[in-house]
Amino acid sequence: MAILKIARMGHPILRERAADVPDPTAPEVSRLVDAMIETMEDADGTGLAAPQVHMPWRIVVYKVEDERAGTEEGDPDGAGGVPLTVMVNPVVEPVGDETNVGFEACLSVPGMAGPVRRHSQVRVTYHTTDGEEVVRDAEGFHARVIQHECDHLDGILYPMRVEDMGQFGFVDELSRCHDEAADD
DSSP states (O other): OOOOOOOOTTOGGGGSOOBOOSOTTSHHHHHHHHHHHHHHHHTTOSEEEGGGGTOOBOEEEEEEOGGGTTOSTTOOTTOOOEEEEEEEEEEEEEOSSOEEEEEEEETTEEEEEEEEEEESEEEEEEEOTTSOEEEEEEEHHHHHHHHHHHHHHTTOOGGGGBSOGGGOEEHHHHHHHHHHHHHO
8 A cells, every 4th residue: 555645734625625436435535545555554654534645535544552442531440442443424422521631742742742631431323334323332542533634524623622732832842841840
């Protein structure tokens, strides 16, 4: 397959609502998904939405590594990762009112990170590339990944959700300042 070019913040495709995929089982969907997975892995990303690779379809690929699974406040220790998942036409619903704030980064906003409030638990309904409908509950970091990636499908980038812009910045600067504060 091919590594696809990732759209960066400012590109118009990232501000538009993506179109529903009429046939999740179509060969062109499978080809795009394969290229998205390869692109996500090459960029060392956790997730990727089709608009990020210049395709205005409602498709998301993601995985949660074991070491990232318990990184949200309130996550159970050793919650375990989530294998590679492909969601076509996902619909996300919050489960309950509980939210939490966590730092997010994005392949379309390289080198930056900021704190974003998300629902602690969500339910997502989507189709696989085999046409099967799946309903899945997620919590903690897994829920954050789903919400972040599905925001891309609605033309929303995480900086639009940052409530405290004083904490938004370049990853290396944020890390350096955090390390210096820990040394004090």
